[in-house]
Amino acid sequence: MFDREKKGDRAVLVLPHSRGEGDTARRGAEFAELVKSAGAEVIGTIAARVEGANPRFYIGSGKADEVAEAVRALEADLVLVDHVLTPVQERNLEKHLGVRVVDRAGLILDIFALRARSHEGKLEVELAQLKHIATRLVRGWTHLDAQRGGMIGNRGPGETQLELDRRLLAERVKMLTKRLEKVQTQRGQQRRARLRNTVPRVALVGYTNAGKSTLFNALTTGDVYAADLLFATLDPTVRKLEDLSCGPAVLADTVGFIRELPHDLVAAFRATLAEARDADLLLHVSDAADEEREHLHRVVDNVLEEIDAGDVPQLHIMNKIDLAGTEPRIDRDGAGKPVRVWLSAATGVGVDLLRQALGELLGGERVQSALQLPLSAGRLHARLKAAGAITGETVDEHGWQLRIDAPRSVIAPLSGGNAAETLLLRELLAPAE
Known part of the structure; x- marks a missing residue:
């Protein structure tokens, strides 16, 4: 162009x-x-x-x-x-x-174009680039001066190359917007499916290069690309988080934030940022060795406010304690609730403390009891199993004999079945006398 x-x-x-x-x-x-x-x-x-x-x-x-x-x-x-x-x-x-x-916005767009890997990410970054370019389509470029004739026999006054470029760009933006809406609808359906499964959702957020992807890999034994580069990863990655005292959870890695991130980019990358907005808990990762960490923390909070995720509960993660010379620990508030975990994702020191804190924050009171389900309650049995609430079971002609061990917060939302299943869950959740 x-x-x-x-x-x-x-x-x-x-x-x-x-x-x-x-x-x-x-x-x-x-x-x-x-x-x-x-x-x-x-x-x-x-x-x-x-x-x-x-x-x-x-x-x-x-x-x-x-x-x-x-x-x-x-x-x-x-x-x-x-x-x-x-x-x-x-x-x-x-x-x-x-x-x-x-300028700064154009440079960040170039980096996003280099880093996007998924189909959705590529669509988002191309759309943001085209919107940026649209504001740069101004007179003064020598190749835009020539007039072109009409489509048939060169009749009519024709249009300048500038006008043609604008029209083609507008058509491309319209097409990309439709494609992106379709992809985002599919992702939304996947996200709603996770909501129905009642598995707690956790999202990693933080200033770019704070070590989010390294921590993601340490928690999930995943394979997310991590490097000493700004915006090393852009596309949202979701993995199951195992071995928590509260049962399984879903962990999402998101794009790193940066000061003066162009507003159009925040709006364009709705997919990765939606993981933060829809989470039950945000792990706000900071570089413990960075003297400006408090200021950068506010930068991230400002972006979270902009995407309507400012009210999502946060657990602050002070990463890179191996560089800061700090010991691993959990900081708690006056009620004993974890508010900050000090760790090193690169060395693994303190990651066990993070798992402990996640279990406490996502779990709450546990339900440990026996439950007998008739064979007609197959849907409830499937929901309990998907939520990781069943630790043991036998089955005979009368139904399932289950051993339940899971947080109350995981079991309570499962009562969306018929009246008989709802009554069974109420009895299970009733406090022991």
Whole structure:
């Protein structure tokens, strides 16, 4: 769609900052990590103090000249700006610098395009990219100037390449939206099936690179890709969580959050974020060795509020204690409820404490009793078995003799059958005299 030359990946970084912005070095290091995740090579960095945005370049014209000199001296192929630019600012900078210019939102979109693996993830990232590109379809590109004639015999006034690009883009967005709605409907049906099974749902959330995927693998013996890269994983992954005192649960790994995550991306990645919104418990993973962990914690909470998951209960996970020099432990509130677990997902130290805390938070009071079911209660038997509530059973011509051991919170929702099954469960849940 665009004819800009895309040679090479030697990048000069432009880091805008204001007077009271805080740790600009940390922001610059994080942006450099984003660039690394996108596969570009950083060959130069220029800080740009911005107290009031320049409508032409965002940065001042003098600073734009300085960047242009660095581009020529270093033979850079592109300039990456750690801020969201307007389409006009991006176009003006490209003309002034003579190389590609990519802002923060465009860079994150590129990374998402590299990392998406599932069909749904690829649809979401392409849709977000097209919406981003749509705002960049402005006059000034030389290849968009030519008029095209009508479809039959070149009759009529025709349309410019710009108008054609806009129409094709709108059609593609419409088609992708329909495909995505279909995929999300299917995922929603799968999610509702898990709700019917009454298995507790747990979702991992946290700032990107906090170690969520490593912790996911440690808890589930899974095979989720984990690396020292920002946005190493994007697609939601769900596995069964075994060996908890409360019985089985479902654990979902979600996309990592980051400060100033473009709103369109938050809206686009509804699939992975829905796992957090629909969870019974969030495991909010933080890097215990990071001095800014409290600030990053607030960044994640802000995104959770944005996706309507701010009211979901959280258990804070302080990961990477091997780097922080901290011992594994469980912090509890005044009522003895676990609120924070200190562990190292990489070494496995403290993961057993997390399992203990999950059992306490998801389990509650346990029901341990014998239950006799008639053969006509086959559906209730299947529900109890699916919920992991049966620890022993025998069967004869009169029905099943079951041994039940499960949290009350797991058994109570199973009473959605007929009146006879509901009465059996009420008797099972009745407090012992």
